Amino acid sequence: MLRNFSALFLLLFVQITLAQNTEIIRGKIINSLDEQLENITIHLVETNTVVQTDSEGKFIFKNLAPGIYNLFAVYDGFNFPVETVVVVSGSVSEVILHLGTMNYSLEEVMLQTLTVSEKLKNSAIKADVIPVEANTRRANSVEDLVNKSPGVKIRNVGGLGSASNIIVGGFSGNAVKFLYDDIPIDYMGSNFGLTKIPTNAISRVEVYKGVLPTKIGVDALGSAINIVPKTSTKTSGTVSYETGSYNTHIATANANIKLNKNLFLGINSFYNYSKNDYKVDNLPYKDPGTGQVTYIRERLFHNGFNQHSLEFSLQARELTWADLIELKVNSYGLEKDIQNDQFSRARPFGEVYRKEHGNFIPSLKYKKHFFENKLSLNQFLVYSNLDFEIFDQAKNVYYDWKGISHKTNSGSEMGNILLKNGYLHNSFEQFTSRTNLNYLINNYFQIESNTVLSLYNRKSNTGDLNPEGTDYDKVITNLALNSQFFDQKLESNTQLKYLSGHFAGQYNASDNPLENDIVDREVTNSGVSFSQALKYNINPNSYIRASYENTFRLPEQQELFGDNNFIIANYELTPEESRNINLGYTYATIKYGFEINTYYRNTQNLIRLKDLNQYQAKYLNLDNVKGLGVELQANYEPVDNLLLSGNLTWNDFRLQSSRDKYLNNQHFKDARVANMPFYYGNLSASYNLKEILKLTSDFSFFWDYSYVHQYYLDYIEKQFEPDGFLGLFGTSKINTSRIIPNQHTHNAGFIYVRDFTKQSVSFSAELKNIFDADIYNEFKMQSPGRHFRVKITFSF
Template sequence: MFSAFTSLALLLSASPAAPAPAAPPAPSETAPSQVQPPSRIDSVDVPYPAAELAAGREADVLLRLTIDEHGVVTESEVVRSAGEAFDEAIRTASRSFRFEPARVGGEPVACQIELLHAFRLDPAASAVPPAPEAAPEPAPPPARAEAPAPPPPEEKTLETTVSGRSEAERRRQSAEAVRVVSTTRARARSVDMGQVLAAQEGVEVRRSGGLGSTIRFSLNGLTDDQIRFFLDGVPLDLSGYPFGFANVPVNLVDSIQIYRGVVPSRFGADALGGAVNLTTAPLQQGAHGAVSLQGGAFGTYRLTLGGGYRPAEHGFYTRAHLFADTTRNDYRVDVEDADDSGQVRDVTVKRFHDGYQALGGGLEAGFEQAGWADRVALRVFGSGFDKDLQHNQVMSGGPFGEARYGATSAGTQLLYEKAFTDAVRFDALAGYAWQATDFQDTSPWVYDWFGNRVRERREAGELGGDATDQTLWQQSFYGRANASWALTPTQTLRLAFAPTLSRRTGEERRLASPSDADPLSADRDILTAVTGLEYQLNAFNDALELIVFAKDYLYAARAQQLQPTGAWLSKDRDLHQLGGGAAIRLRVAEPIYVKVSYERATRLPRMDELFGNGVLVRENLDLAPETSHNVNAGLATAPLRTRLGVFRGELNGFARLAQDLIMLAGRERDWTYQNVYGARALGIEGATGWSAPGGWLHVDANATFQDIRNTSSQGTFGAFEGQRLPNRPWLLFNATARLSLRGVATAEDELSPFWTARYVHGFFRNWGGLGAAGTKETIDSQFAQAAGVGYKVRLNGFSLGLSTELDNLTDARLFDFFGVQRPGRSGWLKATVEY
């Protein structure tokens, strides 16, 4: 979809189907800021369907045409149907329409128009001629009347949306260090959000199992909470998805914005290495909805429902969504297990205690263009999940047969937007989120990898240590306000302010003694406030774009730590810190441009890092904030359209020089987040792609090389100075190929076979300096492939899709997240319906 650069409501008088060619205006007639809509210059006839003509039927069909900068129709979509015969007649003919392209400041640009085509019969042609007054002889029997010839049909251009580039391409060519990924194709596949992101350059996504398992995200060498996730600009964990981005249904997301290293001030975020913003689709006029159902290996089923109603462009609207997931995750893994004689042997078994269930939904209602507000909306949401715990972080030792954890969340948000003048805009958001996290480890039994109870323990608790039955409660109050002021047509000033207050407490129901103090019962608070001021300049007819920004960070943590004596020790921390940066984009030669960006970034410790996650990660109240100098430099090309197809490419280099880097470290059950005194990541990434003429074949590939090393000469990891950080891949490669075969069975269908591949080079699980060469813990190189085929057809305003997919084609042994084995070959089937 093309975003609106300028919208023109054009109610034009009726024009014949084959208008005479119109000469384009002279360049001197078009002011630099003037927007000129496209005009049709072809002589293509739209045939009247014979059956409808004979039956005397008339109809109106509304099309949405996408027109490129050469005036060629690249897409034709029926927005309002009048039946298959009428729809097919105009849609087929419209593909041959040619236009004088839309222009902005005299420059031809791509655009979308809504075209209303009216099929009308000629009343005069259908009238029976009068009989003569007299006849010399009896008249012969009247001949059967022929169907009247239709008059020239009417066409009206209802709305023209002119855009120099698509929204994704506009952001990509801005000064921001961002990549925009459309989920249009992913929504038709059996992939989750983690797989979509993992296919992008500079990104690695790793998890400790199948659907619902712990997931780890890395962007340009920085990992986990160092990268902030948002849903429509609101922190993801405060939007109903506190259990990870990979569990957000792909079908509820329209596009993904990946900000590398430099995060715009409008997010009000303290991210260290970047941000990912998931955006939902804009609500269309009328009633619209979609449903998808996916099923496949390991007892996995995923259901997504979404819909909305917007009766008019102004006034009330509402939309809602629902998702439900369930899986057994009983795929096969290779482990060591003792036989009847006690000898340890290698066996292949099914996971027996790794199930996952999730349910969630949300509702939004609001008003648009209400006079006192451009938009005001109230959102409510709720979600929850339950997850079996099969083993520890590194899949070592025996399995767990009864340990489990889960979370429930709910919240609300109030959004307000208003443009007070053409130059001054304001938006604000206030919200509340509540979350409860449960963890139970009370089983007295020891299990083997076949799911059998081997013996009874002396003390309950499978994870080691004492039995646990606990709940953590967390409340968050947050806000965000953004104001922008267009100083001149080429200069904009923006101010953002985002405070957040989070409070946590808990209860342990299995204390060693009723008289013992509960270490979870202490109130623990974190208050943060991020303020950003940003200035943007566009100069030399958009050849140069410059963004300069400053950020202010306030941080206050209040906590109490239980001492061995039973007394409480206050562990408070306050911080005030400044940061900032700049980004520049320069067009050096059409279509090539360069981008350079820098940020002195700060990230404040999160709740789970300071206070533990209530499951396998313990508290560390001495954590310090992270800081980093982030640099990006890149060379890219706008989509290059040639007779051989469309070419695209991008090459980026990056550097991350971090201090007090926070990383997860430990063994068995004793895992904590710790500060590395210093670390640096250097890397290069590139992406290239080609689409064949006519769009029947698309090929894309990307690669990432990153060198992430410890620069600490003192502290906990001082002995490993100069070594690569453990358990982090350093060479990644992705490739995809897709066919697009249209008109296979009907004029409104598409068959899309596809293939994807991912290569991860081998790496150390621990510090490279530990152990002899033959005893180092390593993860071998991995190459995984997937293939499938999708089919989509439009029928009477409905879009029906069906896809089948085979993951891990070669059944390769794949490992992630400290050596946890991933699923092998698996098959999936997904059906979607949209209207």
């Protein structure tokens, strides 16, 4: 089949290339903001090509077919209005683009950025674009912004810097992949996690659902999150300081320095600190005198987090041999107190903590267009060596929930017999290469290929079986055809993806921590996936999308090799596989818009962490799950400067079969997936008072509301689920405390911005969880109650 497809693909390529494109668009920039004319980026939407202006502000696009084209300029991180040009055969089309002050409210800037971002990507592929740069002045986090996106739910279990689990389009855990500027983010450890990275450090977040763009080349089951850094073509920068409850402090300093017309120096840094000492209910406390256990409310006393991150970049643009070449060096370190085990707060720890650092992470990026901008090359290389450490070196002591230490006969707090001498050190060495090639055949057909090669090596102070470390090599390569038909009304993306993972080594295959069953294995997992995405533009205000894919996800390092502590190795894991269908409709006008998206998933061999005994767990291919989901999103501007928006998500994913002995019986057939929210939504309102108060500066208020419907921590037989429409009404027919109840969260705040000639200062404040509601996340871990953040930002 592959051979026939390749022959058809080649024939189509030859036929299409016979078409001749000879027309030209010539233009010029008029910049009323400042004197900058050179190196301003101009985007041609229909061909997905980019050029830079010369010293006089001029630009040119060649080899175009007659038709209608849309252009826009990007300058200093802002996307300026789109200009439409009609290209007539036998003539040169002229256009002038104006850069001037844009009198948009914050919400209007958000909407415009989303629209432009949709044009930049392959629009047949579904994505929600979250314009973080428009929210950098708000005293909130990237996590907060992403969590308001339709179909997304982030469950944070401990405040700033804590671990979190994300649900996107019905997938969760490792099935959702994270990227930084289109590159799989694992080479940066957890440094750029959504609960850690400040808003000032990035430009936007792209949330992909269903078929993924060819350019990112990951083995997700159908969802991915791409964090896009800021870029600028002139000297600019931002400094901010944020503080809040629980002794929280966040500082950022970012700058882009133009050394000359081709050379730029970039600095991106941030620092996070928080004690995260919020109060928690129902903590078991054993009275040392009477031995009686009561449940108390106390502050978390060993839950602190601190992190530093520094990024330097040296970038050259518009050279004869490179459109862009960038050398970047990252360095980071973080330390996180471990207050309790990851599944409960049954027992506190007082001296256990973890460290993670990568002192020197160099990367190289190279971009170049060839053959009059028809062929583009984007090459990225990175090397990293990361250290992960766990410290549990307290001897013969345990802590109660009042933070008081007591003597005991046990050797360490965690009591895990696999943690030798109370210390664990894992080092991860990684090399990643990503090669993206894009060839524009003509205005209607484009070929793209993307190959990501990742070489991993992990060593551990407990790795006696593999003293030279354990190697894991992965390659993921995509080939895609992007097409347009019927006067650009129908857009198509067709992809073939090949995945392969190879690893070898020795491991203990015994499930008994007191026994050894040493096995020597060499394993290669591979798969081929196919996807087809279509978008049909009904009219300028509405379109429909549809896509199908069968996709694979290779097991991750930790899933295969464990963590040399609680999680033991399993070399028998096989890839997860899912068949997905997505269908959506979008309607948008200037004042209002709405979107509905539905999806169906049939997923086999889901990898799940399974407890084996008191001390150990193992990742296993356990569950087969299928079901469907619906997302609704709407926005409305009833009056100028007042923006209302909201979304709802309902998922109905159910267990079909399992290799888990507890679940593998007819009673749990069609049971809803446990420990996963299935109905949740958000509402937001914001109003800019600038015009009504006749202010010379921006002054905006905002309010956000979040709802999560109750869900169960364990599998509940379908016959015992609540009755009513979609299972949203009534109560369960069995009595269980293993439930996370309905949750309502309200946040409110304001932003004040004062602009000067070339600088601006802003002040914002936000009160989170206004009504101090009890908020729980997975495993019924309680999140912070009412708390506040304030932030001051200076930009130049």
